[in-house]
Each structure stands twice: as structure tokens, then as C-alpha cells.
Amino acid sequence: MVDIEQTALPGIGLRHEFTTRSGRRIGVISHRSGRRDLVVYDKHDPDQACETVKLNDEEADALVELLGAPRIVQRLNALHREVEGLVSAQLPITPGSPYAGRAMGDARVRTRTGASIVAVVRSGQVFASPAPDFTIQADDIVVVVGSPESTSAVADILGHG
Numbered sequence: 001m002v003d004i005e006q007t008a009l010p011g012i013g014l015r016h017e018f019t020t021r022s023g024r025r026i027g028v029i030s031h032r033s034g035r036r037d038l039v040v041y042d043k044h045d046p047d048q049a050c051e052t053v054k055l056n057d058e059e060a061d062a063l064v065e066l067l068g069a070p071r072i073v074q075r076l077n078a079l080h081r082e083v084e085g086l087v088s089a090q091l092p093i094t095p096g097s098p099y100a101g102r103a104m105g106d107a108r109v110r111t112r113t114g115a116s117i118v119a120v121v122r123s124g125q126v127f128a129s130p131a132p133d134f135t136i137q138a139d140d141i142v143v144v145v146g147s148p149e150s151t152s153a154v155a156d157i158l159g160h161g
Contacts, residue, residue, distance in 0.1 A: 003018060012029070012032065019046075023043070025040075025041035025046045026038075036060045064124050104132055113150040120136065
């Protein structure tokens, strides 16, 4: 497990850093303005930045998507190998879905089907284990885990049938 250090930067925002297995320090500075800086520190002086890349919201979201989405798929695939008969489905929420703009709990997915919504992906950002009051929006991708029958039933509920 990677140990992430968080440091408040008064007047600026927050800095999150970790050290890779090879000894490199990597950090993200989240400015109060919303801008994020990806920082790679000097290999020989972990307090000296050797590269800083400024990212706007769209660029940060793209980086999260590139780094995060494959990791979630890997975790789900590993879970599938461990549990016989378990499948996952990625269900895009269309503007015509009866649950677009509503709290996720309104669909009562687990009660009605036995499947679980394990994540929602919105604009490249992953919301893992969303609470029942999480609002589903058009263009979200809902990640559901369960039996083939239960995930199919969730697709029907969310407007894919």
C-alpha cells in the first residue's frame, strides 16, 4: 500500500505526495483555485522539484481517467476470478434514463436485484462506493457487480432495457 502524505499549504491549497517503489517522490498540489500541479521531485534531492506540470480541470480529469479507470477494471477482474459467477457491467446513464438527476437510492438496485453499484464514473472522475444520496447524472457510467441476471436487471431499471 502506498503511503500518501498530505500537507496544508496556507493560502495555496493542499499537497499530496508519495514515494514510488524506486524511490522517486511524486506530488500533486491542489490549489484553492481548482488548478492542480503534478510535481516530480529530483531523484537526488527529494525536496527539489525537477518537473512541474500545471493541469487545468479537463487535463487533470484526463490524467485521472488514464490512471484510475484501468486500475478499477483490474480490481474488478481480480474479484471476478475470486468469486465464481460474479460479473460487472458498465452502464452509461442516458439523458432519457428515469434515474438521471435523481438520488441513486431511488432506484433501490440492491433491494430489487441483489446487485451492487460499486462506482460511478463522471467526466473521468471515479466515485467509489457511492452513498444512496449520490445523484446520478446523464452521461455517468454506473459500475455494477452481481450475477449476470442481476446486472441485466439493473440495466433494465436504469433504462437500458
